[in-house]
Amino acid sequence: MKTAIIYTTKYGSVKKCAEILKEKTGGNADTYNLQESPDIRLEDYDTIILGASVYVGRIQKEMVDFCLKNNTLLILKRIGLFVCAGEKSEKKYEYLKLFRENILNISISNKVFGDEIYYEKLNLLEKITLFILKGVRKSYSNLDSEAIDEFVTDLDLLKGH
Numbered sequence: 001m002k003t004a005i006i007y008t009t010k011y012g013s014v015k016k017c018a019e020i021l022k023e024k025t026g027g028n029a030d031t032y033n034l035q036e037s038p039d040i041r042l043e044d045y046d047t048i049i050l051g052a053s054v055y056v057g058r059i060q061k062e063m064v065d066f067c068l069k070n071n072t073l074l075i076l077k078r079i080g081l082f083v084c085a086g087e088k089s090e091k092k093y094e095y096l097k098l099f100r101e102n103i104l105n106i107s108i109s110n111k112v113f114g115d116e117i118y119y120e121k122l123n124l125l126e127k128i129t130l131f132i133l134k135g136v137r138k139s140y141s142n143l144d145s146e147a148i149d150e151f152v153t154d155l156d157l158l159k160g161h
């Protein structure tokens with residue numbers, strides 16, 4: 001019973017969430033940054049967690065392409081999906097469809113984990129976009145530990161599935 005946590009990130013919030021999840025499994029999971037290691041032996045895992053972050057309504061192209069390419073295999077697995085996103089309204093759950101609706105539909109758990117901003121790392125365009133979207137001009141961490149814990153429970157990760 002092996003778990004793979006496969007993610008894409010721009011500035012590290014999703015990576016941080018992947019590491020939190022791994023820690024909660026007692027280290028009993030392999031983590032892959034899809035942007036660095038695209039070749040993953042999915043057949044080695046029965047539980048696959050996919051995580052990505054939202055920028056202007058989209059998740060990373062590498063994750064979209066990965067879900068499309070591996071769709072047939074993924075829908076046979078125990079799937080967990082999460083996004084890091086700053087949206088607070090119910091609209092945030094729409095982002096989970098970006099992994100593909102058929103994967104979302106068979107997922108055991110799917111959550112929005114909240115967001116972090118590493119303001120000093122953003123380029124000028126991102127700083128302007130962030131200000132327009134949210135009126136924000138500073139770094140913060142607003143991860144939803146309750147959502148993360150629910151996700152771990154839903155997927156039985158503590159038991160090392």
Ligand SMILES: Cc1cc2nc3c(=O)[nH]c(=O)nc-3n(C[C@H](O)[C@H](O)[C@H](O)COP(=O)(O)O)c2cc1C
Nearest residue numbers: 009010011012013014053056057085086087115116
């Ligand atoms: C330029 C910019 C655009 C963003 N657009 C959205 C958005 O459309 N919806 C949303 O919910 N969050 C948005 N966010 C918040 C990010 O999803 C959040 O910062 C996330 O934690 C980033 O994760 P990462 O560091 O793993 O890439 C945006 C952030 C930035 C800097």
